[in-house]
Amino acid sequence: MSLEMGKKAIDFFHAHSIDTALPYLAFYGGEPLLNFNMIKQSVAYAKQVFEWRSISFGTTTNGTLLTDEIVDFLVQNNFRLTISLDGPQAIHDQSRVFGANEKGSYNIVVKNIERLMRRHPEYGKKIRINTVINPQNSYDEINSMFEDSKIAALDSLHTIVETENDDSMRPTDTYLNESLYNGFLMLLHLAGEIPEESLTRLSKDEIAGTKKSLEKFERGRLGSIAAPGGPCIPGKNKLFVDCSGNFYPCERVSEGSECMRIGSLDTGLDMRQADALLNIARLTEDQCKNCWAFSHCNICAKQVDENGKLSAAKKLEACKRTKKVVFSNIDTKVALFELNRFRATQARGQRV
Amino acid sequence: MKKRVCAVPFSAEDIPVILNAKTLLDGYAVHTVVTPKGIGIDGRDIGHIENRAPLGFTASSDMETGIQQCEATLILGRVFQDPLYVFAVKALEYAITQKKIIFCLLRLSEEEKEKYAKAAMEHGASLWFARQDALPPDVYVETSEMLYKPHANVVFIGELVEKTQGYEVFCNLLSACKRAGLKATGISAEPATALFGHHMIDLSQMEGNPAGHVFRVNQYIRELEKQEHPELILIHLSKPMMRFDERVLYDLGVSAYMISQAVTPGYMIICSPFGFFEDAFWKPISESFEVKFG
Numbered sequence: 350m351s352l353e354m355g356k357k358a359i360d361f362f363h364a365h366s367i368d369t370a371l372p373y374l375a376f377y378g379g380e381p382l383l384n385f386n387m388i389k390q391s392v393a394y395a396k397q398v399f400e401w402r403s404i405s406f407g408t409t410t411n412g413t414l415l416t417d418e419i420v421d422f423l424v425q426n427n428f429r430l431t432i433s434l435d436g437p438q439a440i441h442d443q444s445r446v447f448g449a450n451e452k453g454s455y456n457i458v459v460k461n462i463e464r465l466m467r468r469h470p471e472y473g474k475k476i477r478i479n480t481v482i483n484p485q486n487s488y489d490e491i492n493s494m495f496e497d498s499k500i501a502a503l504d505s506l507h508t509i510v511e512t513e514n515d516d517s518m519r520p521t522d523t524y525l526n527e528s529l530y531n532g533f534l535m536l537l538h539l540a541g542e543i544p545e546e547s548l549t550r551l552s553k554d555e556i557a558g559t560k561k562s563l564e565k566f567e568r569g570r571l572g573s574i575a576a577p578g579g580p581c582i583p584g585k586n587k588l589f590v591d592c593s594g595n596f597y598p599c600e601r602v603s604e605g606s607e608c609m610r611i612g613s614l615d616t617g618l619d620m621r622q623a624d625a626l627l628n629i630a631r632l633t634e635d636q637c638k639n640c641w642a643f644s645h646c647n648i649c650a651k652q653v654d655e656n657g658k659l660s661a662a663k664k665l666e667a668c669k670r671t672k673k674v675v676f677s678n679i680d681t682k683v684a685l686f687e688l689n690r691f692r693a694t695q696a697r698g699q700r701v
Numbered sequence: 702m703k704k705r706v707c708a709v710p711f712s713a714e715d716i717p718v719i720l721n722a723k724t725l726l727d728g729y730a731v732h733t734v735v736t737p738k739g740i741g742i743d744g745r746d747i748g749h750i751e752n753r754a755p756l757g758f759t760a761s762s763d764m765e766t767g768i769q770q771c772e773a774t775l776i777l778g779r780v781f782q783d784p785l786y787v788f789a790v791k792a793l794e795y796a797i798t799q800k801k802i803i804f805c806l807l808r809l810s811e812e813e814k815e816k817y818a819k820a821a822m823e824h825g826a827s828l829w830f831a832r833q834d835a836l837p838p839d840v841y842v843e844t845s846e847m848l849y850k851p852h853a854n855v856v857f858i859g860e861l862v863e864k865t866q867g868y869e870v871f872c873n874l875l876s877a878c879k880r881a882g883l884k885a886t887g888i889s890a891e892p893a894t895a896l897f898g899h900h901m902i903d904l905s906q907m908e909g910n911p912a913g914h915v916f917r918v919n920q921y922i923r924e925l926e927k928q929e930h931p932e933l934i935l936i937h938l939s940k941p942m943m944r945f946d947e948r949v950l951y952d953l954g955v956s957a958y959m960i961s962q963a964v965t966p967g968y969m970i971i972c973s974p975f976g977f978f979e980d981a982f983w984k985p986i987s988e989s990f991e992v993k994f995g
Binding site: 363364366367368398399400401402403564567572573 | 710713737738739740741742749750751752784785787788947979981982
């Protein structure tokens, strides 16, 4: 992105965030640090435009370009720094390779993290690693990267690589068995049977999300007007601007997709398009109204994008996957209930 | 002729103060509203900050000119963590050097207040600070004492969730009472309440045992009524009146409940987010509030 475009985006953000208490500006790529000068100048400009407001910054990087100069800048501006690390060297280097020589980047990334932590120990505690899990690998092997105490000290999150329509990414039996076993251990932990320390790091990172899913069962009844959850309010939570100044709801959607475009710096927000992304339930209105998992739905517009168009068929495919997850949450909820009942009856010295 | 006031540094929560100063601050009227450019309303009507219709005040980012143009400066109530706090301190220091009449709602320590009072005296400026009322000391060992029932009508103005403009409703009511010739006494934790000649006290700040707190609030109201003989007592509850959900708990409505035990409201105004109009939503809340708050 050119600096001019960046400045234009910052001006738009400023003009449309008067009621935002904590404005946040983040840089994504490709690899955003390849254009470090632009980031530096954009941050200076944003600080000037947002004077006397608590603007904060962030970036997600592959971690290969973290020189002392860049790190010092990130620290000075208190960047929320997320570094991609997909597992131990053997796994990380499967997909994270330098274009020039096809060599894996693991060693350089870890060295950079170590140097950063030596140079700025306090800041180092705040950085986060993001792991994109390829379920063709072993769950336990991916988790073994946390055996390195320096990596274990960092905050972490993970997502599973999208497997839909891509057989080369389907989970292997090994992955499934190991992840299911770890899921079982997490269940025991949630039931209070085993301490958190007994869990793998990947499982620990899932505790909050699992609890949140289970909390959905505690909600009261629906009102007479309701919509399934899932989509964010496009442009409200986040507004992603690409190099040409087009708007998208976030950095995760496809920039090549027509239906994901919600306006541009020149034309402003396209409210009709944003409305379409917010209300994807309209695609399958009848099915949604009669769906038992209505209030547990978490399908976002990204999942129903088919060649640049919002697709009802794609939505129904996503529905099937979502219902499976909700069903598994019901399993967990019931299992937890039964485990608690078992313990209560045991405590009373009764037979189950 | 009312004295002109420069209000600085403005942000959305100051709207009730700006709008009601004309009625509630005798002898003064807000003339200039100053806020840094970064806030995003420079040269625009202040209503823009909340996407409202124009409110009749144009924001300026020129602090020095704003202060120079007016006889009085109103330093708005920023807390230390607020990014505008330092801007407010700068404005205060500048107003002192310009020998202005200064109303300061800024949350300063006693040492800082002393420092600025001294500086104001040296420069020939007049400096007024918002001072908190205090509850009577905790002397209620016996809880058998009868609770005092005020003669005046008591109205609670509370919020269902934060930022639903309860303080603006409170200030608007004080203004309406004044215009109607009704003698009202207002109580709120917001510093501007003291500026408007009412009582700045946070009744939700509970110390000591709960029953003792109820009696102290009750005695405070008794003393207030004895001294001021109001026809109406308006109490702005500083914390929402119930939890929002499992995560956003506020104080579970405990402080509002405690205050209602000290002084039972005859009426209650509940500010809620726009759009909750169904009976199915309001009926249970209305019933539970009637039981809880009397």
